[in-house]
Amino acid sequence: MADFSSIIKFLSEREYKLVTAESCTAGMVTSLLATTPGCGAVLEIGYVVYSEKAKHYCLGVDLQTMDAFGLTSEEVAQEMALGALDRSGADFAIAVTGKAESNDELGGVICFAYALRMYHITKVFTQTKKFNGDRETVMRSAAEYAIVNIPNAHNQLLAQFLLCR
Known part of the structure; x- marks a missing residue:
């Protein structure tokens, strides 16, 4: 099992509270973080929103966005x-x-978004990656990637804040 203590430390040192919104990983990001000592200092809440209806009602994802871009989209x-x-x-x-499993070209394609709120301003960084393997392998790989990519995403987000100056 991967060790995410450096990620917990990274978030804790910045005094960030983390929220997760997961579809195809079905709560695995939150679960993996929760196995790490110290996670209670940073983990606020995790949403598992599999269906379009859940994405809309629980998180406010616009139905038109889902219709226009599909569930496997950075939007x-x-x-x-x-x-x-x-x-x-x-x-x-x-x-x-994304799609952890399918027989079309979207199988294994996972979209990530990281958002940071500072000074009442929010910035977002999105990214798409393709993972290979069966359903469980793709889910685990995507969840682990979402976590270990936090420092990189954070740097991307900070750069956006600097451009606002």
């Missing part, structure tokens, strides 16, 4: 992250959506 991931931030006391969000 949906972005709205999931923003909705999770808006509905929680957190200031850092991770959202994950």
Whole structure:
């Protein structure tokens, strides 16, 4: 099992509260973080929103966004992250959506969004990656990637804040 203590430390040192919004990883990001000592200092809440209806009602993802771009899209991931931030006391969000398993070209394609709220301003960084393997392997790989990518996403988000100056 991977050790995420450095990620917990990273978030804790910045005094961030984390919210997760997960679809295809079905809560695995939150679960993996929860196995790490010290997670209670940073983990605020985790949403598991599998269906379009859940994404809309729980996180406020616009139905038109899902219709226009599909569930496997950075646009949906972005709205999931923003909705999770808006509905929680957190200031850092991770959202994950995609297809862990399918027979088409979207099989293994996972979209990530990271959002950071600072000084009443929110910035979002999105990314899409393709993972190979069976359903469980893709889910685990995507969840682990979502976590270990936090420092990189944080740097991307800070750069956006600096551009606002």
